[in-house]
Amino acid sequence: MAEPLLSVRDLIVEFPTRRGTLRAIDRVSFDLKEGEVLGMVGESGAGKSITGAAIIGLIEPPGRIAGGEIWLRGERIDNLPMEKLRRIRGKRIGMVFQDPLTSLNPLYTVADQLIETIRTHLPISEKEARQRAVALLDRVGIPAAARRIDDYPHHFSGGMRQRVVIALALCAEPELVIADEPTTALDVSVQAQIIDVLKEICAERGAAVMLITHDMGVIAETADRVAVLYAGRLAEIGPVRDVIKQAEHPYTAGLMGSIPTLTQTSDRLVQIPGSMPRLNAIPQGCAFNPRCTRVFNRCRVERPDPIDRGDGRQVACWLHDPAEVRNG
Amino acid sequence: MADTLLQVQGLTRRFDVSKPWLNRVLERSERQFLTATADVSFDIRRGETFALVGESGSGKSTIAKMIVGLLEPSAGKIVFDGQQMDFQSGAAMRALRRRFQMIFQDPFASLNPRWHVGDIIAEPIRTFGLMRGAAVMKEVARLLDVVGLSATDAAKFPHEFSGGQRQRIAIARALSSRPEFIVCDEPTSALDVSVQAQILNLMRDLQDEFGLTYLLISHDLSVVRHMSNRIGVLYLGRLVEVADGKKLFTEPQHPYSRMLLDAVPDLELSGRRRRQVEGEIPNPISPPPGCAFHPRCPLAFDRCKLELPQPMPTPGGNAACFALGKPG
Secondary structure (H helix, E strand, O other): OOOOEEEEEEEEEEEOOOOOOOOHHHEEEEOOOOOEEEEEEEEOOOOOHHHHHHOOOOOOOEEEEEEEEEEOOOOOOOOOOHHHHHEEEEOOOEEOOOOOOOOOOOOOOOHHHHHHHHHHHHOOOOHHHHHHHHHHHHHHOOOOHHHHOOOOHHHHHHHHHHHHHHOOOOOOOOOEEEOOOOOOOHHHHHHHHHHHHHHHHHHHHHHHEEEEEEOOOHHHOOOOOOEEOOOEEEEEEEEEEHHHOOOOHHHHHHHHOOOOOOOOOOOOOOOOOOOOOOHHHHHOOOOOOHHOOOOOHHHOOOOOOOOOOOOOOOOHHHHHHHHHHHHH | OOEEEEEEEEEEEEEEEEOHHHHHHHHHOOOOOEEEOOOEEEEEEEEEEEEEEEEOOOOHHHHHHHHHHOOOOOOEEEEOOOOOOOOOOOOHHHHHOOOOOEEOOOOOOOOOOOOHHHHHHHHHHHHOOOOOHHHHHHHHHHHEEEEEEEEHHHHHHHHHHHHHHHHHHHHHHHHHHOOOEEEEEEOOOOOOOOHHHHHHHHHHHHHHHOEEEEEEEEOOHHHHHHHOOOEEEOOOOEEEEEEEHHHHOOOOOOOOHHHHHHHHOOOOOOOOOOOOOOOOOOOOOOOOOOOOHHHHHHOOOOHHHOOOOOOEEOOOOOOHHHHHHOOO
């Protein structure tokens, strides 16, 4: 089997506070193959963004990676010194953030920012870097790129700005792009355009994408596989089609049922009672057990680890433990 | 024909966005106006849910604010239960205000953090003098129970609640003056999907129980489809189409409605290919002449660039588009 591009093993991220240590990510493991699009979904506070930040080493102190390993193409990157990490960030891993206004510097033109980034990572002249930047802006769909490159970020609309951010993330030809809620701040009609651009360009350049979003619709249209996070733990991971059509984890099933769609016929939405636990009050056993409709004794005591079902899916639920299945 | 509760005719609101007087004199610039809503007419029948959808900047919230009397219209009239709203007369407005309430988007901003939940909910009861003494707190306890919280929550402060619970408090407050009509401005867009499902289900139950009429404002078409009987689609401050709930989704008439529907991500994985939409909403200070949608419209022809289309009857309501009446 080919070596995965990115491999996250038993990642633990902790935030020390005055009232004790909060565990925002608790033993999360997953792989990302070359050129693959992996969706990460979950509700707010589930740990989606923290997972992304941990991979590129942007966890804000005092938060820290307290355990586990992150491997990028066979090289361990979670314990690198700052200087080495900086060379990976931007060069090998690109990042697209949610709010395009805060991820661009308002005091520099788009050209300045693109050329600086390109020249930081690639040994080329300023003129070449500029040509490259124009070609890239053109590729992400900015009309009259050669002229608009000298504009400031505030000259662009929200959608256009997010295109610039995508160009910025891709300008050093990264192997992996982490897109954290890239379309959440945009209107639906523009959202579709941005998702298409991101997907096309990454496919064209062979870059893998980790797409972090709370919008299941965006994942359904874009991702190859999807990972569902709940309270900092992986609930389920598998091919997007299987997970959406037939969710195995009760949380995923509830989540899917609670989304109103354009074709549903029933009058009421499925609702999961309660809300996600706070990080300082995660229940014993399975984190989902107080809200789960299929809970049994073992769930309240023992925490289920992801169980590999052999068809590319992993489900962290005791209902799928072969021993439980046998016992009926 | 069901009876009409609210009638809106030719509602227009302009905002003065001119530069300060001195700058205008020195720079010889003209006064500038932003037309947030232009000539909007619709009626809402008793007991139904009427929804307004549109992208950001289309004037949804401006209409909501004018209907509840928080903003005075520049032109046009609002008739509530046969009585025209008179913004000049405080006493008349006050009498009407008890009969309609509003639920806002952000439950973190709409509740006073220094007040007990009980006082927040009791405020409308006291302001309108509906009850006195111990009866007020008894009513608060009843309302908390109605929205799925417990009577003991009245002594807590808003920060002790999650986003979904705060929205329940906001709903309890809206119900406390026994209104007939509630304007819901993006009631669930700050919430996670599983919590959104709880709130939407609650809103439907309350509608059945108290015979409420809703004006629902949302940018999320699947939420709108789930909740509403009739839908109005706004584009740049103008109502481009009004249609029966299901009709809009099966046979959208206006090209903009069609575009919005195409842009919704497909959760069913039916392989429906989205049509690419070009461009973004233009600047509302200088909207395009003629039909405001013509620069993005696939069906636009010469007349659209010159004349403003008027609403024409369609199978499910009406739509303002020249292409509809055009043979072939």
